[in-house]
Amino acid sequence: MTIIKGSNNVISEGVKFGENVTIGHNVVIYEGTEIGSNVIIQDNAVIGKQPTRAKASILPEVKKLPPTKIGSGVTVGTSAIIYANAEIGEDVFVADLATIRERVSIGEKTIVGRGVAIENDCSVGRNCKLETNSYITAYSDVGNYVFIAPYVVTTNDNYMARSKERYDKFKGVTIKDGGRVGANATILPGKTIYEDGTVAAGSIVSKDVEKESLVVGSPAKQLRKVPENQLLRNQ
Structure with missing residues (x-):
């Protein structure tokens, strides 16, 4: 086992490493984290962090979550944070300043761009591209x-933090295989973008996007079907 370490790292007990792992400076890796082979962890990254619950949070309190699992071939960028109970598939690229919260799974070969935030209890598939500062x-x-x-924004709270009625009605978005969302678009709570559905830049999605449809505007409306040469099955 070959591990190349920088300075001032904090590696807790029970961390498991594969072969050929490179760790930068000032990296913190929490107890029990599993890291595969050929992994690069750059400066100031934090892996396996237990979440801290705000006093006003409506999330249930969890005393301790299971460790993080990082697959082989992963790169974790500078100052990225990956929380406990996250599972990162093989050959995933996590760019600088990205945040991946607890109970998140990310499939192989996905790119999580600079400053991207993936909140708790999300599933992201394989071969995805989440570009800079998307949420x-x-x-x-x-x-x-x-x-x-x-700068795509997805949302999950139709009540915008007002009334206790919202507590059991949080619902994130669903984006099926091959879905695409343009820059600065906003997806409202509970909406689904079906297979190969495409959202134009700057649009506000207030209803589901049909399979292989291109929607545009605020609120987004179908403009036309996605061209055949752009469909995932024809790539």
């Missing part, structure tokens, strides 16, 4: 080969 809200389900452009 995946809690309780969302993202399929395979999904493209999320910079």
Whole structure:
């Protein structure tokens, strides 16, 4: 086992490493984390962090979550944070300043861009691209080969933090295989973008996007079908 370490690292007990792991400076890896082979962890990254619950949070209190699992071939960028009970598939790239919260799974070969935030209890499939500063809200389900452009915002609270009625009605977004969302688009709570559904830049999605449809505007409406040469099955 070959591990190349920088300075001032804090590696807790029970961390498991594969072969050929490179760790930068000032990295913190929490107890029990499992790290595969050929992994690069850059400066100031934090892996396996237990979540801290705000006093006003409506999330249930959890005393201790299971360790994080990092697959082989993963790169974790500078100052990225990966919380406990996250599972990162093989060959995933997590860019600088990204945050991946607890109980999140990410499939192989997905790119999590700079400053991306994936909130708790989300599933992201394989071969996805989540680009710079996009936001995946809690309780969302993202399929395979999904493209999320910079500054896309997804939401899960129709009550905007007012009234206790909302407590059991949080619902993230669902983006099926091959779905694509353009820059600065906003997806409202509980909406589904079906297979190969495409959302134009700057649009506000207030209803489900049909399979292989292109929607545009605020609120987003179907403009036309996605061209055949753009469909996932024809790539």
